[in-house]
Amino acid sequence: MKEKRNYKILLPLFWETFKLSAFTIGGGYVIVPLMKKKFVEKLGWISEEEMLDFVSMAQSCPGAMAVNASLFVGYKMAGFIGQAVSLIATVLPCLILLTAISFVYVAFASNTVVKAVLTGMSAGVAAVMADVVIGMIGKFIKNKDVISVIIAAAAFVCVAIFKVNIIYILAVACILGFIINSRKKGAGK
Amino acid sequence: MIYLELFLNFIYVGITSFGGGYAALPIIQHTVTKSNEWLTSTEFTDIVTISQMTPGPIGINAATFVGVKTAGVLGGICATLGFVFPACIIVTILAVIYAKYKKSDVMSGMLRGLRPASVGLITSAALSIITVAFFGQELLELTFASVDLIAIVIAVIAFILMKKVKFLSSPIAIIALSGVVGGAAYLIQGALV
Numbered sequence: 001m002k003e004k005r006n007y008k009i010l011l012p013l014f015w016e017t018f019k020l021s022a023f024t025i026g027g028g029y030v031i032v033p034l035m036k037k038k039f040v041e042k043l044g045w046i047s048e049e050e051m052l053d054f055v056s057m058a059q060s061c062p063g064a065m066a067v068n069a070s071l072f073v074g075y076k077m078a079g080f081i082g083q084a085v086s087l088i089a090t091v092l093p094c095l096i097l098l099t100a101i102s103f104v105y106v107a108f109a110s111n112t113v114v115k116a117v118l119t120g121m122s123a124g125v126a127a128v129m130a131d132v133v134i135g136m137i138g139k140f141i142k143n144k145d146v147i148s149v150i151i152a153a154a155a156f157v158c159v160a161i162f163k164v165n166i167i168y169i170l171a172v173a174c175i176l177g178f179i180i181n182s183r184k185k186g187a188g189k
Numbered sequence: 190m191i192y193l194e195l196f197l198n199f200i201y202v203g204i205t206s207f208g209g210g211y212a213a214l215p216i217i218q219h220t221v222t223k224s225n226e227w228l229t230s231t232e233f234t235d236i237v238t239i240s241q242m243t244p245g246p247i248g249i250n251a252a253t254f255v256g257v258k259t260a261g262v263l264g265g266i267c268a269t270l271g272f273v274f275p276a277c278i279i280v281t282i283l284a285v286i287y288a289k290y291k292k293s294d295v296m297s298g299m300l301r302g303l304r305p306a307s308v309g310l311i312t313s314a315a316l317s318i319i320t321v322a323f324f325g326q327e328l329l330e331l332t333f334a335s336v337d338l339i340a341i342v343i344a345v346i347a348f349i350l351m352k353k354v355k356f357l358s359s360p361i362a363i364i365a366l367s368g369v370v371g372g373a374a375y376l377i378q379g380a381l382v
Contacts, residue, residue, distance in 0.1 A: 023361045025244040029314035033360045042359075049304070053291070056303035057283050059310065062207050063276030064246030071277065075284035083284070087277065091269055094245030098253035099265055101239060109238055112379060113372065118242050119322075120371015123340040124364040126322040127347035129315035136308045148305035155309025160316060167207055169306055177302020178295065185294070 009077050010085050016043070017070050017089035022097075025118075026125045028065035031055075033132035035069065045077060048139075060170050066090065147180060191260045192267045198225060199252050199271030206248055213248045217255075227259045248272055319344070339374045343367050 020034045032055060039045045046054070054076075058068035067090050074086025101108050108114060140148045151173060158164040198220050206213030214237065221227045228236075240250040249269055256268030290296045322344065325335045347367050350357045357363055 019361060022244050023364055024246070025364065026241075026318055027314060028246055029311055030318070032311050037358070037360050052304040052307055053287065053300050055311070056300065056307040057287065058280070059307065060303075061276050061279045061283065062205070063203050063273060064206075064248045066246050067249065067273055068276050068280050071280040072284050072287075075281070076288070080281070083277075083281065087273065091249060091273065094243075094249045095253050095265060095269060097243055097245070098239075098250050099257050099262055101243065102254050102257040102265075105235060105239055109235065109242070113376065114242070116375035116379070117368045117372035119337075119340065119375055120343060120373075121364050121368035122318070122322045123337075123343040123371050124347050124367025126315075126319040126340070127344040127351065127367070128360040128363055129311075129318050130344075130348060131351055133308075133312045133315045137312070140305065140308070145305075148308070151302060151305035152309035152312065155306040156312050159310055160313040166310055169310065170303060173302040173306030174299040175302070177300065178298035181294065181298030181301050 007078065007081070010082065012043075013074060013077050013082060014085050014089045017074070017086050018093060021066070021070070021090040022093040024066050026122055028069075030125055030129065031066040031069055033128045035073070036132055036135070039073060046073060050076070052136075056170065059166060151176065192264060194225070195256050195260060195264055195268040196271040196274075199256075199268045200274050202248070202252070203272040203275040214251075217248070217251050221251075221255050227255055232258070339371060339378065343371045343374070 016038055020031060020038065023034060024030045032051075035046075035051055035055075036048065040048050040051050054069050054072035055065070058065045058072060061068045067087070070086045070090045071083050074082040074084070076082070078085070137149070137152065140152065155169050155173065158169050159166060202213060202216050202220055205216050218230075218233055222230055222233055236251050236254045237247075239254065240247040243250060249272060252268040252272040253265045256265035258264075260267070287296070291300070322340050323337055325337060344367075347363050350366075351360075351363050352358075357366065
């Protein structure tokens with residue numbers, strides 16, 4: 001069974017992913033609020049659950065989390081071609097910018113205006129990250145999803161305080177989720 | 190051939206960098222300053238600084254920078270492609286499995302656990318971004334010696350604007366506006382002190 005692909009999506013996919021990548025400042029996780037606002041809420045390309053699935057799986061793969069997450073979105077939107085488009089759109093802003101900077105990097109790194117604007121931007125990024133986290137945890141609490149709150153809190157403590165490698169955290173979460181799901185099924189019977 | 194060497198070396202970096210950009214840094218450093226003497230240690234430190242200042246994943250930025258420095262623009266492209274190559278293959282396999290089996294018991298069970306765990310990890314990332322923006326350092330080594338009032342004021346206003354003003358609900362608009370307003374504020378502060 002071959003699904004019919006809508007290739008009209010490729011151009012918007014490229015452009016939206018390009019913008020997303022250009023504003024992923026301050027680490028891969030910044031892609032989460034950007035994806036949530038654009039792909040989930042505004043364009044309706046993916047559901048919030050799917051977004052979390054993509055982010056989770058992206059973290060479990062090697063390489064850059066933000067690139068991997070975009071690749072999942074690309075595949076969902078238009079299969080392998082979508083994935084290729086997403087890849088180019090994610091990598092291109094970095095390639096252009098870093099190539100330009102690599103020729104003038106001393107001037108760039110010590111420029112006071114650049115520094116001031118970037119520091120200002122990181123304050124904006126802080127607000128955006130706070131917003132997305134409050135939204136996600138708020139949703140768990142609203143749905144009275146106690147198990148999710150506990151898992152999220154445990155993962156947070158492990159990584160923020162004990163600096164556990166996230167691969168172990170994700171592996172344990174996988175197993176826990178599997179056990180919880182199968183027990184719920186057993187109880188339902 | 191330098192292009193092939195860059196490509197292959199960054200494939201190795203790509204494969205070994207599990208768990209976020211900073212996990213890849215020591216591997217990149219070893220690859221470009223020890224295994225291959227493409228850059229000096231000082232140049233590498235500059236790359237890390239620049240990667241923190243620019244958008245995009247740190248691994249990609251480092252790959253681009255190393256490639257361009259050693260073999261021009263084409264070198265940058267080769268190194269970057271090498272870095273993303275292993276991830277592409279693994280993500281493709283996972284994406285196909287996900288599309289096919291996401292409703293299966295095993296897969297949905299695993300995702301049931303992964304989703305909240307990811308929220309926990311995102312929260313941790315958010316907290317460290319916020320504390321670095323406000324205090325210039327991570328929470329654990331916080332001393333409150335360098336509270337950045339401008340950053341706090343901008344972040345609070347940005348947070349409120351995002352909720353109240355419709356055309357500023359886009360994170361991109363908020364980040365760009367913070368850059369302009371914050372940039373001006375820091376420059377004025379710098380001129381006054």
